[in-house]
Amino acid sequence: MADVIRVVVSGAAGQIAYALLYSIAKGDVFGSDQRLDLVLLDIPQMLPILDGVIMELQDCSLPLVNSLTPTADADEAFKGADAAMLVGAMPRKPGMERKDLLKANCRIFQAQGKAMDQFAKKTIKVLVVGNPANTNCLIAQRSAPSIPKENFTCLTRLDQNRAQAQIADRLGLPTNKVCDVTIWGNHSTTQYPDALHAKAEIDGVSTPVFAAVKDDAWLTGPFIETVQKRGAAVLAARKLSSAMSAAKAICDHMRDWWFGTQGDKWVSMGVSSDGNTYGIPEGLIYSFPVCIQNKQWTIVQGLEINDFSRKKMDTSAKELAEEKDMAMDFLNA
Incomplete structure (x- = not known):
């Protein structure tokens, strides 16, 4: 022990x-x-x-x-x-x-x-x-x-799990056959669930999710909206907020932080922005894709950000900057 x-x-x-x-x-x-x-x-x-x-x-x-x-x-x-x-x-x-x-x-x-x-x-x-x-x-x-x-x-792992499950369901796959879905930004309705770099394992072959799903309109529309609004949908149906799925995501997040991620796969976590990564201002707690080794996370570098993603990511960063300013006013009052 x-x-x-x-x-x-x-x-x-x-x-x-x-x-x-x-x-x-x-x-x-x-x-x-x-x-x-x-x-x-x-x-x-x-x-x-x-x-x-x-x-x-x-x-x-x-x-x-x-x-x-x-x-x-x-x-x-x-x-x-x-x-x-x-x-x-x-x-x-x-x-x-x-x-x-x-x-x-x-x-x-x-x-x-x-x-x-x-x-x-x-x-x-x-x-x-x-x-x-x-x-x-x-x-x-x-x-x-x-x-x-x-x-x-x-915690943005709940959002990642929700996104991963939506894609797996669409493809008729177990959820562990989908990886590298990214949640960018705030744990709010401005978050950006991003499948552009995600992969699905189909018959033992790793395939980009966009190629596997073959429905760009769904992946850039209803998929994103479903994940953004999933908490509200659970609340409306259950009359209580998400508890079981939140608890599972907390376990996933802390276990990966404690023991590390596998290979070159990444997970989403809200972490400190250094101001030099993906154009996100310094000092925000912003959800990025991260890999973890020896209890230390590092942001995945070099992912291509297209115009669609840039707009979504900046919208969430703007909301977080506004929240930060309000919070700092209260702390300094």
């Missing part, structure tokens, strides 16, 4: 965490021989519910779980933490404008960033899930200056 690692999940009493915690605890994320101290962080009024979640995890009788700690104290939660999945965030309520949502989340992620800065390991890997995920990630990152900025990422 590997040394015990300390893993924090915020919003731990919520429905996404309820779908997520079992997978973490049984080894789907950090490995089948990795013992875990699981820390369940939520607001004070959710602690009674966390007690029930703790009881269920105990009753699962999972040998990798070394300890279970429910808490509403961020300082306590992040002390010595090796990894954090920040699922909890202020949801958008009826009548709430985007700036109001950003302001509420600024306070949450600023406080958590400061707690990580002071108490977490400097090697902590942080995945922000709570929306608006890209800008919440930026706030946490800016609030923890002693932790390398590349240690903060946000």
